[in-house]
Amino acid sequence: PADTRDAAQPRVRSAPAPVTDVARLCVCDLLVAQCDVNCCCDPDCSAEDFSLFTACSLPVVTGDSQLCSQKAAVYSLDVEANPPERIFKLIDQVNPSIFCIHTANYKQALYLKSPEIPTPENFDQLLDKFGGATFSAEPDGWNLDTDAQNPPDANETSRYEYGVPVQTEDAFLRLPSPVVSSWCSDANPAGFLVNQATKCIRSVSVEKCDSIQALSMLFYINSSILAVPKSSQMVNITVQSVVVQSLNGMRTLLSSSDVLRLPMVLDELCINAVLGVNYHITHTDTGEIIEAAAAFVLGAISKEALSIEQSFEISFTQENTQPVPLSGNPGYVVGLPVRAGFQPQGYPFPAAFLSNKHSQLTILHSTSTQDCLAAQGARAPVLFGYNMISGCKLRITAAMKCQPLAQTLLDVLKGQSFPEYVASFGNSQAQDVLDWVPITQLHISEQMISHTLQGSCQIPVSLGIEVKWTKYGSLVNPQARIVNVTATITTTTLKQLPSGRERIIPVTSSVVFTDISSPAEPSYKAWPTIDIKLPFDFFYPFV
């Protein structure tokens, strides 16, 4: 009985037709079967309800006012009468403009289009039109296909562009990465010029380790990379280096990287399993890949391990160039490290600065042990725009001598090579001397001079780096520029402790970024002036 009932009722094919009669249209009628307050056109209201209204919220209902002549429903309240009553008039409204629409033969122009109701027949077509991330006014013009089948792009695919997946013989160059969860997914393609580093977890079992593809070197280098998309020119992936990591974490670089080491089971361990791959791709400046190399980290998996962490990295270098990581172009980008360097000694004009990792501006990195003397060497780079504070605790015993302690603390606070200059722009070149800002070093003694004797021991307890930066350039695209860097070391007096006692003092280091940009003033170009001068003898006969 249920089936026949459904079959008897035809499916609704379209939304209900729009109401176009102005006498029946009422936008203030919101409550169903109830009278809306001050809504004079509501059919649910009776004469007593109208007598309680104060005004008509909707005085007139018309169609499109561009038409030359149209009907209008006018509602008003006659407050003179007792009780007040509603007056409804249907008038002809005339548009006096000469450009009023006399006849509109295109009926849909004046009304909103009724949307199509999806049915099994038109569902696919509606999904094509509206199922994507964007709609368009002309559905035929948009091609949401990301396949490289667009005819206008046929000439462009002769080179790689930024973000385009690097193609190999069979598919794409894979960079396994965690998707949704931490498990490795092999379907992540590496994008051209997108330097990525990913870490993910792969489930393994030692018995089957030689059959798991993702643990073998061959999986990562067997398919060659296409030099340009859709070409037949191949670039083989060479093995740059192989590092073997033992079970306790010690890594050894193998001298010969020609031999392909495949995973195999040995003494309840699985050796030669890939723990990390580092791809280095060299490209030309026209978007063609010319070289590809992979550096492997192989390791051993013990029997109990159910999963291992693999790490993957890919980096792109242009041929014949030395890449220098920039922290912005030209202004600093928030989150990128502040570039710093030294001035080579002995030169009257500073020729070049060292700007490798060793001379980055770094601050002390807090460790879990919080012991200053134990955690020497843990440093974090100073990232532009991120104020940081870190510290450690220093345990002073009676036996400690002042001078070595002061020197050690200075090393802890400043690091091994504290730079002398900081780049003022994110892309400052080493040879532009004026683009580098010297670091001003200040020493502050915590206690008043009158309180302590000058000769007593001072140990540094805090390092505060204040970086003053300003907005530089145009108002709509301001670039961050470092103007001043001050490193302030605060020292305190080390009072001699009675033997056997010990004291714990906190040692802190902090980095603060202060914006000292003056408020921007927009400036406008001067109005063009008309510069007319009459010729000298313009009024000839009369002057």
Added chain:
Amino acid sequence: SSQLSSLPLQILLYVNGIYYIFYFLATLAMIIYKSQVFSYPDDLLAPDLAVLFLMGILEVPRLYLGFKGNLTEAEAPLGLSLGLTVGSVLLCVYLLLWQTYVLWADVLLNAVLLSAYGLESGLKVTAIAAFVS
């Protein structure tokens, strides 16, 4: 003076020519205005523009033949001009009634043009009758 050429027809043809230039530019401007202000899909804009340009193309030989026929007192060009006038009248009626949007200004321009065509046709018929007899 056995001049058979019709002076009123000549004046009307001359005025028609000048009025037509104004009519063409005004209608074109209004179509552009309508396409910006109202919703005017391309598949409705194309026929309206086609009709307007076709009418413009027809007008030139029509007026030329009218002038020539009237001045040389020959009935053949005048008859051909009358035939082209029928085509122009049909296109004018389309622009008056069946355009996508007919503005009040459109109604005025087309009505004036239609009345000019009507008067012209009458005068041409009279002139042909005069030339033939």
